[in-house]
């Protein structure tokens with residue numbers, strides 16, 4: 267891939283990274299607030315049992331979101347590393363070039379559309 271293109275995707279990834287970091291920081295804050303809340307409620311434990319149920323559901327959802335965003339962040343960092351190594355934009359599986367259309371939509375993708383479809387097919391079969 268040309269230097270200019272690499273620069274373009276690096277900017278795209280850095281923008282994406284900033285967005286993900288913001289989400290992670292937001293979730294983190296919510297999570298620690300929730301934890302503080304439940305600690306504060308210990309004395310009123312019995313009357314708050316129902317509330318605690320909702321809290322833990324909420325926390326579970328946020329933990330799940332955090333998990334997903336951390337995975338995104340890892341993918342973005344991996345992509346930035348591939349830009350640095352100049353191996354960016356090549357399918358990790360078959361070695362074909364990934365279409366720019368696809369890279370612009372998902373700049374941290376490691377697979378071309380064909381391999382991605384294959385992977386999804388395999389995953390679906392396992393379910």
Ligand SMILES: [Zn+2]
Pocket residue numbers: 357358359360361362377378379380381382
């Ligand atoms: Zn491929």
